Amino acid sequence: MLEDTLLKLRFNRGDRDALRRIYEKYKDDLLKLAVALLNDISLAEDVVNDSFVSFAQSIGEIRLRGNLKSFLTTCVVNHARNVYRARQRKKTVGIDQAVAVKSNSIGPQQSAIFNEEYQLLKNAMAELPYEQRETIILHCLNGTKLRPIAKLQNVSVNTVKSRYRYGLDKLRSLLNSEMEK
Amino acid sequence: MRSVKKIEKYVQNIYTNKFQVTMTNNFDERVISNIMNTVEEQKTKMSTTNQTNIWRTIMNNRITKFAVVAVVLAALVLSITIFDNTVQEAYAIEQTREANRGVRFIHLKYEKAVGGGDGVEDMWAQFDDNQELLHLRMNFPNSADGPKDVVWKEGKAEVWFKARKKFVVLREENMLARLKMPYKEFDPKLIVEQLYQDQNDERNQIEIQEPRSQNEPIIITLVKDGSRRVFEVDSETKLLQQVEYYWLKDGDYTFSGRTTYLDYNQSDPDIFVLNPPSDVTRIDKTTGIGLAQGDLSDDEIVVEVATQFSQALIDEDYAKAALLVEGISADQLKQAFYGQKFVRFVPIGKIVPHSNPLTRGLSIPCEIEYTLNSQTITKTGNLNVRKVQGRPDHWIIFEFAD
Numbered sequence: 295m296l297e298d299t300l301l302k303l304r305f306n307r308g309d310r311d312a313l314r315r316i317y318e319k320y321k322d323d324l325l326k327l328a329v330a331l332l333n334d335i336s337l338a339e340d341v342v343n344d345s346f347v348s349f350a351q352s353i354g355e356i357r358l359r360g361n362l363k364s365f366l367t368t369c370v371v372n373h374a375r376n377v378y379r380a381r382q383r384k385k386t387v388g389i390d391q392a393v394a395v396k397s398n399s400i401g402p403q404q405s406a407i408f409n410e411e412y413q414l415l416k417n418a419m420a421e422l423p424y425e426q427r428e429t430i431i432l433h434c435l436n437g438t439k440l441r442p443i444a445k446l447q448n449v450s451v452n453t454v455k456s457r458y459r460y461g462l463d464k465l466r467s468l469l470n471s472e473m474e475k
Numbered sequence: 476m477r478s479v480k481k482i483e484k485y486v487q488n489i490y491t492n493k494f495q496v497t498m499t500n501n502f503d504e505r506v507i508s509n510i511m512n513t514v515e516e517q518k519t520k521m522s523t524t525n526q527t528n529i530w531r532t533i534m535n536n537r538i539t540k541f542a543v544v545a546v547v548l549a550a551l552v553l554s555i556t557i558f559d560n561t562v563q564e565a566y567a568i569e570q571t572r573e574a575n576r577g578v579r580f581i582h583l584k585y586e587k588a589v590g591g592g593d594g595v596e597d598m599w600a601q602f603d604d605n606q607e608l609l610h611l612r613m614n615f616p617n618s619a620d621g622p623k624d625v626v627w628k629e630g631k632a633e634v635w636f637k638a639r640k641k642f643v644v645l646r647e648e649n650m651l652a653r654l655k656m657p658y659k660e661f662d663p664k665l666i667v668e669q670l671y672q673d674q675n676d677e678r679n680q681i682e683i684q685e686p687r688s689q690n691e692p693i694i695i696t697l698v699k700d701g702s703r704r705v706f707e708v709d710s711e712t713k714l715l716q717q718v719e720y721y722w723l724k725d726g727d728y729t730f731s732g733r734t735t736y737l738d739y740n741q742s743d744p745d746i747f748v749l750n751p752p753s754d755v756t757r758i759d760k761t762t763g764i765g766l767a768q769g770d771l772s773d774d775e776i777v778v779e780v781a782t783q784f785s786q787a788l789i790d791e792d793y794a795k796a797a798l799l800v801e802g803i804s805a806d807q808l809k810q811a812f813y814g815q816k817f818v819r820f821v822p823i824g825k826i827v828p829h830s831n832p833l834t835r836g837l838s839i840p841c842e843i844e845y846t847l848n849s850q851t852i853t854k855t856g857n858l859n860v861r862k863v864q865g866r867p868d869h870w871i872i873f874e875f876a877d
Binding site: 303313342 | 485490496514854
């Protein structure tokens, strides 16, 4: 609380050390969020990098108010969504590019860091529409309440509630069938 | 079968306990380098954009437009000249780069097309033998703070707010860096270095007009990124005399400003001494901040700084608290903690060196209790304390860490 308040003051005055400290403080959580959203470490790293570069572009220019973590989370979620959409467009280009697209997904070296249970969850999450996945990840991983998620996704709270419920329903059926195998 | 509620708990549990991400090597370095470069670019861009916007606003005036047309026509007429190229050796920008290496003092003036504006009008700079900035004075006749003169020397900035009748002395690195920023736009060395690079970029158009006689300057015209700059170089000394700036608007180049370099190497040390009258209030922020160490050990002074700071917050004495924190004013502290009432602030652990040794700080773990909206909140964190820069017998808080 104290730290963020002063970091915001310093950021607003164009203090680079504050920017560095903000990065140090939130990089791990934001990287986790980006990896969960995109299932790809290198893309997630790009998203976190691009989010902080955008953030740095506003140093001394914008008056940063409100919750610092929420602000950065919004940056990462928006960048991740753009990357996801770009990747989807790329996927629809042609069959011959399918291999290249697939190679974008998590590799053996990277997958070693994930727990087996997480692998099951990740595979099930990949089956969900992106909006439902984003809602579940923001709520369950990041602890974001549904109302701020609605604001972030620019939809009503009821829509977010539906996305969350339908998403969990689908996860339940996917995970149950997976467990039965 | 798992219920939805169980699935929710299951997902939360996996994300909390079984999901670890390891970043690739050098990721931190890459991101930090990118964001620091972005901040640098952004600061340069901001100063250019501000200049453009101000002149766009000014050029909405009809009279100004006519004046600009007149200037452009005059420039066109002057450029249609037949030169005698048989007498002098052809000029090259490298000659001005070389001449700049001997510059130790400079006075320049910046004029905007119409009216005053909020920028620098007069500027004096002195350099050491390595061409590093030694002293700097900038006069801002129409800044947002009213007229003010700024002198930067010996790691301190002195600012004389003439209308407010205040004279402030600062020692804070970021503040100093910002005060030096405007100078970079006018530094003849940086301008000529940029010009030297611009001439090798095929996207730019550059034209050099040799003078007809020794009394006339060399004229260099650069067209780049929707702007035109006309440089006048002294044909004898090869030093920059003047730069005129034009911005492309509705297909025409409109005059936006002119920098005139008046005195090269005419050193005047008195120019870097501000002499405000006696009725001006003096605020020296370089001597009042921090807490004197006296006979206390490093650990003891850290506890003392933390204790006095916390007591000041509990007493809502923000003026005192601000003297114990780097670069934060009393008003900013008051605003930052608005609505919060500090109750308790207790050191709870051993003092350890700061995790980043470059800060040369010590960290003291604390427990903080405060009320907000009638709720009592207790948090733990670290207060990070170090010696005041340039005042090593005083200690100050430079960071909080949750």
